[in-house]
Amino acid sequence: MEISKKSFKPAYYQVAEAISSKIKNGELKPGSMIPSEAQLCAQYKVSKMTVRRGLSILIEAGYLQSSQGKGTFVSRPNLEEMVVNFSLAGKLTSKLLSVEVIPAPESIARKLGIDRGSKVIYTKRLLFYENEPIIYDQKYLPYVKGKPILEADIEYAELPEMVEKHIDILPIRSELVIKARALNKEEARVLEEEEGKAVLLLEQTVYSQNNKPVGCGQAICHSDRYTLKAVSHPF
Amino acid sequence: MEISKKSFKPAYYQVAEAISSKIKNGELKPGSMIPSEAQLCAQYKVSKMTVRRGLSILIEAGYLQSSQGKGTFVSRPNLEEMVVNFSLAGKLTSKLLSVEVIPAPESIARKLGIDRGSKVIYTKRLLFYENEPIIYDQKYLPYVKGKPILEADIEYAELPEMVEKHIDILPIRSELVIKARALNKEEARVLEEEEGKAVLLLEQTVYSQNNKPVGCGQAICHSDRYTLKAVSHPF
DNA sequence: AAGTGGTCTAGACCACGAC
DNA sequence: TCGTGGTCTAGACCACTTC
Numbered sequence: 446m447e448i449s450k451k452s453f454k455p456a457y458y459q460v461a462e463a464i465s466s467k468i469k470n471g472e473l474k475p476g477s478m479i480p481s482e483a484q485l486c487a488q489y490k491v492s493k494m495t496v497r498r499g500l501s502i503l504i505e506a507g508y509l510q511s512s513q514g515k516g517t518f519v520s521r522p523n524l525e526e527m528v529v530n531f532s533l534a535g536k537l538t539s540k541l542l543s544v545e546v547i548p549a550p551e552s553i554a555r556k557l558g559i560d561r562g563s564k565v566i567y568t569k570r571l572l573f574y575e576n577e578p579i580i581y582d583q584k585y586l587p588y589v590k591g592k593p594i595l596e597a598d599i600e601y602a603e604l605p606e607m608v609e610k611h612i613d614i615l616p617i618r619s620e621l622v623i624k625a626r627a628l629n630k631e632e633a634r635v636l637e638e639e640e641g642k643a644v645l646l647l648e649q650t651v652y653s654q655n656n657k658p659v660g661c662g663q664a665i666c667h668s669d670r671y672t673l674k675a676v677s678h679p680f
Numbered sequence: 681m682e683i684s685k686k687s688f689k690p691a692y693y694q695v696a697e698a699i700s701s702k703i704k705n706g707e708l709k710p711g712s713m714i715p716s717e718a719q720l721c722a723q724y725k726v727s728k729m730t731v732r733r734g735l736s737i738l739i740e741a742g743y744l745q746s747s748q749g750k751g752t753f754v755s756r757p758n759l760e761e762m763v764v765n766f767s768l769a770g771k772l773t774s775k776l777l778s779v780e781v782i783p784a785p786e787s788i789a790r791k792l793g794i795d796r797g798s799k800v801i802y803t804k805r806l807l808f809y810e811n812e813p814i815i816y817d818q819k820y821l822p823y824v825k826g827k828p829i830l831e832a833d834i835e836y837a838e839l840p841e842m843v844e845k846h847i848d849i850l851p852i853r854s855e856l857v858i859k860a861r862a863l864n865k866e867e868a869r870v871l872e873e874e875e876g877k878a879v880l881l882l883e884q885t886v887y888s889q890n891n892k893p894v895g896c897g898q899a900i901c902h903s904d905r906y907t908l909k910a911v912s913h914p915f
Numbered sequence: 916a917a918g919t920g921g922t923c924t925a926g927a928c929c930a931c932g933a934c
Numbered sequence: 935t936c937g938t939g940g941t942c943t944a945g946a947c948c949a950c951t952t953c
Contacts, residue, residue, distance in 0.1 A: 514931035623908035625860035643878035673858035749950035
């Protein structure tokens with residue numbers, strides 16, 4: 446009825462488009478039930494697997510919700526779950542300020558689940574955009590004896606990459622806590638900004654397979670020059 | 681070979697688990713190619729569609745990457761894309777401070793793509809956690825004549841919901857800009873906090889089908905009592 | 916030509932909900 | 935019992951990459 450087999454778009458995608466456009470233009474309203482899979486198969490002349498694959502796209506995007514035995518229903522698109530792309534690098538240039546092996550401060554030891562005073566690698570980086578300092582980035586990871594650290598590897602590396610290289614563990618999960626805070630004296634000096642200025646603070650922790658923290662870091666972001674953006678999961 | 685048909689977990693899920701555990705324990709290393717779909721079918725004694733469905737889970741989570749004609753390869757899990765659940769409500773209680781129809785201030789008119797001075801609905805809310813004010817929430821949406829606003833609807837409504845009810849447009853996309861800022865006098869009074877204190881500022885804009893902005897808002901978050909959390913897309 | 920991933924089918928069977 | 939979504943199959947065909 447509606448699906449063109451000659452199109453470059455696959456059939457399942459066309460099904461998703463057809464239904465989502467009916468939602469967007471109001472033909473299908475939130476709360477209402479859409480035609481059953483069997484009906485959609487007949488209507489679009491495609492197989493059940495194809496219909497289901499199309500629907501699954503819209504389900505994931507939050508446009509639809511289905512429950513076994515009842516049917517598939519239109520829901521409001523999920524605009525509360527948003528994706529933030531937390532990549533400090535990209536267009537920024539990077540300058541490595543220092544790399545040290547130090548005894549873990551209390552707060553870091555707690556975060557990493559290690560003994561206070563255990564040795565950790567502590568790196569400081571400054572990230573620039575067009576020669577202006579934007580982000581002051583500090584990372585901590587457990588120090589493993591006999592694993593030398595190459596400064597060249599650190600300058601542009603993100604936390605997960607450093608963990609993989611220097612602890613030889615593949616991080617598989619990451620958490621980010623987003624806060625606001627006032628700049629302290631040292632941070633202000635590094636970021637060329639006034640002390641006490643409000644800045645974004647991004648605290649990242651990465652975890653290994655066993656849910657053990659294997660690295661953490663904080664990024665202090667000059668708030669006039671950098672903002673985080675998040676977007677709802679689109680279709 | 682590995683898949684139990686009696687398990688409560690569907691076969692495709694077991695395939696995903698089997699492969700992801702091989703990645704996590706290092707048996708399959710980033711960069712390396714995994715067995716072809718045909719081989720996996722033979723190994724696990726399941727059909728191609730089932731294998732592919734399992735793989736697609738890991739592809740979406742960033743563990744795998746496949747390219748037509750070449751193969752499917754292990755990649756580092758994507759830890760840069762993180763999901764932040766931006767729901768102000770939930771366990772918070774809400775108090776509506778005011779609802780007004782006002783001429784749009786310059787900044788809001790620009791955000792909403794309307795003429796400066798056009799009428800907008802302006803709502804102010806205060807959100808509490810255990811009787812402490814946490815978030816000062818302000819919203820703006822175009823005023824539509826003849827669409828009365830029920831205060832009861834606003835007290836707990838989020839922006840997309842308000843837009844849907846009062847402009848009769850279903851918002852399908854949302855953007856969030858996350859900043860840090862110092863509290864001004866009015867905000868400090870409302871949040872019972874000192875003026876100049878650093879706070880998180882969440883600026884949300886919601887869009888209609890045609891990518892037209894149909895509402896915006898800002899949430900000022902008491903930073904000692906509230907932090908945003910984001911997590912990497914897990915499997 | 917051979918091997919890879921990508922799409923699609925027609926139908927089977929199951930689990931669940933409403934009647 | 936019937937209609938719904940959820941899983942799975944065996945095989946077909948296509949598009950792309952490599953040799």
